[in-house]
Amino acid sequence: MFATSPRNLTDRRIRAAVIGTGGIARGAHLPALRALRDDIEIVAAFDIDEEAVRAFCADGGVPRPYTDLDRMLHEQRPDLVSICTPPVFHREQTVAALLAGAWVWCEKPPCPSLAEFDAIEAAERQAAAAENSPAAGEMSAAGAGGGGPYASIVFQHRFGSGARHMRSLIAGRALGRPLVAHCQTTWYRDTAYYAVPWRGNWAGEGGGPAMGHGIHQMDLLLELLGPWTEVRAMAGRLVHDVETEDVSTALVRFENGALATVVNSVLSPDEVSRIRIDCERATVELTHLYGYTNDDWRITPAPDVDAGELARWRDPGEDVPSSHLAQLRSLVADLRAGRRPRASGADGRTSLELISALYKSAFTDTTVRAGEIGPGDPFHTALHGGAPGWAPSRPVPITEIPV
Numbered sequence: 419m420f421a422t423s424p425r426n427l428t429d430r431r432i433r434a435a436v437i438g439t440g441g442i443a444r445g446a447h448l449p450a451l452r453a454l455r456d457d458i459e460i461v462a463a464f465d466i467d468e469e470a471v472r473a474f475c476a477d478g479g480v481p482r483p484y485t486d487l488d489r490m491l492h493e494q495r496p497d498l499v500s501i502c503t504p505p506v507f508h509r510e511q512t513v514a515a516l517l518a519g520a521w522v523w524c525e526k527p528p529c530p531s532l533a534e535f536d537a538i539e540a541a542e543r544q545a546a547a548a549e550n551s552p553a554a555g556e557m558s559a560a561g562a563g564g565g566g567p568y569a570s571i572v573f574q575h576r577f578g579s580g581a582r583h584m585r586s587l588i589a590g591r592a593l594g595r596p597l598v599a600h601c602q603t604t605w606y607r608d609t610a611y612y613a614v615p616w617r618g619n620w621a622g623e624g625g626g627p628a629m630g631h632g633i634h635q636m637d638l639l640l641e642l643l644g645p646w647t648e649v650r651a652m653a654g655r656l657v658h659d660v661e662t663e664d665v666s667t668a669l670v671r672f673e674n675g676a677l678a679t680v681v682n683s684v685l686s687p688d689e690v691s692r693i694r695i696d697c698e699r700a701t702v703e704l705t706h707l708y709g710y711t712n713d714d715w716r717i718t719p720a721p722d723v724d725a726g727e728l729a730r731w732r733d734p735g736e737d738v739p740s741s742h743l744a745q746l747r748s749l750v751a752d753l754r755a756g757r758r759p760r761a762s763g764a765d766g767r768t769s770l771e772l773i774s775a776l777y778k779s780a781f782t783d784t785t786v787r788a789g790e791i792g793p794g795d796p797f798h799t800a801l802h803g804g805a806p807g808w809a810p811s812r813p814v815p816i817t818e819i820p821v
Contacts, residue, residue: 428754432754433461433497433498434461437500439464443502450743454750457750462480488514503525505528505622506616509537516544516545517544519549521570523745523749524569527571528770529624529770532799538569542763565758569762575637576740576745577760580711581641581740584702588642593731595698597676598695599643599695601636601693603636604682604686604688605689617630618658618660620661620801625663633773635691637761639693643674646672648788649775656685667681690707712734713737717732774798775788778803
């Protein structure tokens with residue numbers, strides 16, 4: 419672990435670095451980081467492909483390219499790193515950044531198993547102990563706040579104004595009890611998509627559309643409805659010649675009594691992302707594809723709702739689209755305050771736990787309950803759980819995974 423010392427961010431910009439320089443880094447992370455230039459200085463980028471990282475830095479105005487992650491963390495001492503690599507590398511790179519004293523903003527999915535997520539949480543605790551030890555000083559990377567470093571997951575759909583407003587209405591029971599919900603991620607991916615070597619296999623991607631595509635809508639469903647209690651699921655390979663599934667369906671029961679159906683597919687030419695929640699007094703519906711604005715939300719009232727109340731329900735305030743930028747603004751505020759950000763720790767783990775339970779239910783033909791998958795359970799260490807017909811024929815070492 420690198421030696422750390424207190425970092426006071428009160429009077430300076432946050433030093434940020436990007437790990438992985440592919441499409442998501444160029445298309446989402448770099449624009450978000452640059453949009454907050456008054457708060458953030460992008461100091462470096464890392465990629466194992468020297469040509470790629472040099473091109474990324476040249477195109478994005480990033481001053482220092484690296485092909486050695488440890489060297490970058492040691493020399494640049496970033497306060498924040500954006501991890502934009504394939505999922506199989508997320509745990510290793512997140513842990514390295516945390517132990518170097520940096521906060522982490524990691525693309526979904528966070529990592530390929532609950533065991534790896536638990537290792538990240540352990541690294542958070544280890545890094546926090548080092549940052550706040552007497553040898554390091556009395557304050558952590560946040561200066562005045564005294565918390566962190568923390569690892570947060572990119573779950574940007576939580577951070578739009580529409581989700582914030584609807585969550586408040588549902589949690590406060592303004593719409594009555596939530597009763598029935600539908601969560602749909604029905605997208606289309608052709609054979610060219612799966613020609614990328616790390617896709618469609620457990621070693622590289624960790625899972626199929628439930629893990630790599632539907633995780634966003636499922637995370638938003640949990641954000642709106644709260645904790646789940648049990649899941650019953652099915653999965654199949656209907657079109658693609660891959661290790662993972664290409665479609666899954668699930669029934670989910672929530673702690674508040676609501677029942678939900680969940681569909682995750684990469685077989686659907688008419689692509690849509692949709693959440694619908696029927697409450698006692700209104701139906702809430704969100705229909706979009708990769709991101710939403712306030713206009714993508716709809717509320718249909720029950721007959722006895724008066725016009726004034728409905729008008730208040732339909733007013734989420736200023737339109738903040740779901741986006742990487744919306745989440746990054748929140749993360750920067752948390753970093754400066756030294757408080758745990760949303761979509762980290764137990765709050766970030768909940769979606770991965772639901773997905774792990776979905777796979778376990780589908781592959782073992784059982785009902786799986788929240789909290790059931792822990793150390794010793796094969797689905798704790800791999801989403802396929804070693805299940806016949808789903809587990810790979812042989813484990814693939816990380817060094818053999820092409821990127």
